[in-house]
Amino acid sequence: MKEFDMNQERKEPTTLFAIVSFLVIIAVLIIMINMGCNTTLSVFAGVIVSVITTRLLNIPWNEVERNIIKTAAECMPTFLIVIMVGMLVGIWMAGGTVPTLMYYGMQVVSPKILVPLAFVLCALTSEFTGTSFGSVATMGLAMVGIASTTSIPVPLVVGAVVSGAWLGDKMSPLSDTTNLASGVSKVPLYDHIHSMQYTTLPAAVVALVLFTIAGLYYSGGSMDLAQQKLIMDTLSKHFTINILLILPAILVILISVFKLPSLLGMGLAVVVSAIFAMVFQGVNFVDLMNYAFNGFSIETGVSIVDPMLNRGGVLSMSELLVTFMVASVMGAVIMSSGILDVLAKNVLLKFIKNRTVLVFVTLVYCYIVNFLTAGGQTVSIIVTEQTFESTYEDMNISRKVLSRTLEDSGTLSAPIVPWGVATIYVMGVLGCSTAYIPYAWFIFIVPVFSMICAITGIGVWDKEEKPVRK
Template sequence: MNNMNVEKRLPSVTMLIAIMIIFVVVMFGSIVILELPIQLALLLVWFVIMGFGIYLKYSYFEMERGLLKGIHEGMGATLILIAVGALIGSWIAGGVVPTMIYFGLSIISPGIFLMAAMIICAITSLATGTSFGSAGTAGIAMMGIGESFGLPVALVAGAVLSGCYVGDKMSPLSDTTVMTASLSNVDVFRHIKSMAFVSLPAFIIAAILYWVVGMFLMEGGGDLTIAENTMANLQDTFNISWIMLIPAAVVVAMLIFKLPSVPVIIFGALLGSIWAALFQGYGIIEALGTMYTGSGVSTGIEFIDNLLDRGGITFMLDVILLIILALGVGGLLQTIGAFKVIGDIFAKWATSTGNLTVTTMLASFFGVFFGGAAYVSLLTGTKITEENYNRQGVSRTLLSRNVEAGGTVTTPMVPWSDGGVFMAATLGVATLAYLPFFWYAFLVIIISLIYGYAGLFIMKKDKYEMERDKEHEEEIRGSIPGTDYTNERRLQREL
């Protein structure tokens, strides 16, 4: 029966709490107790939310449209995953990643390695604007070096992630940085400047912590036998040379010049295949195949084989399916009005800059936890709370800063989010294992809260921002047929 004209209801707060509880029970019950795939658990959640939607008088077709809209909004991430999967496979086969590991072992001191891993991944992500690409290249190399030094893999993964998300949050080339600025109606460089007040101290403190812990764990230099064996096996298996790093240099240079990330990464993957054929003894067809199936290399060292036997588009298929299902959950929740109810609750509570910070970060994290992707968190964070900033006359740079603090850096903390699944699969460490060592993210959250409640680095709207808001309002008015502004613009064009 078509109920398009039936009066629909918004979910009550009690119903919203019930949905959240059922979500958590289904997810952890399916994954931990029944040991079912996360993908299947998310599929079950679809039907749970649809059941609530039907009770609220929404038709199946309305919910299906919302589900597809939610998936569509996050499809950019799947394109990047496909490209990065191809890149990882061909760069391992082409000797790019093995060369990074080899030179890293020969240059980096074990005591400062954790700090160095964070800094190297931060530089890579700042230059490229992608946490996924940085983790899949420099990150994998750092994991190999760290394990060769005998460091706990979860700790190394935490340092790698901390570096990768510095760039994901701060680089003007990052899609999440640009998207957050756009959704918040803020100039991207003003957005980055505002985030620097939080990210710079978080980065410095995290780097010091990794340095102190690394020096403590590797007191006396540590046992370098594993590192030496790793270098010998890499040299026996691959042609190790500075020439192997050319594909990485080309990709970084192209991204610095602001070329689109997906075609650049795919081009980098093609270069990796060419290098595999030219320098690593692969046939041309076999080399090209590594972009799809991965390298399948064997060095004789189990942990290095586990690290390098990955990549290829097929390696990402489970991750892509999970992201699609998680995005569908976010689309369904938005369709039945869950986001609007939360926004109304936050509007009543956000009476100070501290409460503004908390509500925005919660709204962003809500998008990660229930929507499964950074893109969803940026939408929920901005759209649920933006009017609260206007009412208090606070600069929207605070909105954009808080959205990134609650959304972008928390993405790899959720096991079923795009960041959580990708990082766990790529680095070979479970999300909940590396979570306690992801210190940069925790510091960003803590510092943001301190600033909010202490009133530090909280800017009021200036003339530039008020003019930008006015232009934005005029654009919205002009996009609505029948408004005076639309008619005025049409008359100007005709004259």
């Protein structure tokens, strides 16, 4: 058999090749996941198809490897943060921080307002911390625990948590994606945030109304008082409940307010939380380190309580980390093939005739990149900005509109990609399935307002920052 020639002339992907390759990769992911295959292995199958694509185009393998290594290096800080979040959840469980939040939350939270409150509190937490992941692991975890005492479907509460967490992340000046979108678009940070208000705030109001109505409908305005008392009694029996135990959660917020580097800040939170756990709960150091790695484990004898508490640890993040690594490889290989550039230039850009179509195509392209890279927010924001930057310039539209659209789709779509890193994180931390995705209403509503602004000219400016009329 003729040996494969690694030095064959490189080919440029044709439009048909790019479309077919894109559809095949998506089809492989969707089919395998729907068949019940492991998410990580489904993404790995996507990597194989992507590699085949580069080989058919004779892309030099050393170029593909360089892109993989570069992407892995860029993702390393995120890997470390995810590891420390797993440690933090395990320590907070053992140390009584989350049980204390749940205990006091059950005393003051009415089921009539639980769902909208989960949305608002997670949004505020994420706004102050600049991290959706942190919001989900702290306030989100507590709200889901409280929800278990009501008749409200947990996926609905998780949908509210995710919506709030990504709302705050999107609008926070501390958020990495907010700074990334404004930075790559060359838009001052607060100009970018001001621009996002036109699509984000109306969507938040609509989502809040929907969550309020849904919460009232499902709760029936009642709480299972017997179950609530059982949970509270169980928590107080196995943990020292003290209001001071909320301080480690507040510390996470303060770390972001004072803009400590993420890795240093999370490390500090882990150390302080460990000290609180040893002082208030009397957990010895060795057991605490095991909880940080393996996750907290307890048998209270109450079946409804144990699943709330037995979670966290580095191991709980292992699937997320592996999926993240594999997804990063897939993204790097796809970028090496050049099929996304061809899709943009030869397909999407040809449909752009006016401002409305431009915004629509930008949204669609950002979604495409995010789904192809397993919820890779950073990649989708950077690639989409580079693809459409000149088009916004040519059509005399302010970069603020571009930067806003990047976040309306690139940032927000991450937790609704079924095989995505953010989705797996949410499922791992909150102990849920992808059933929450249809309830993440805020994420689906924002693009609607993106289009309304594009159609009406509200919140649209030209390059001289003058409002654009319809």
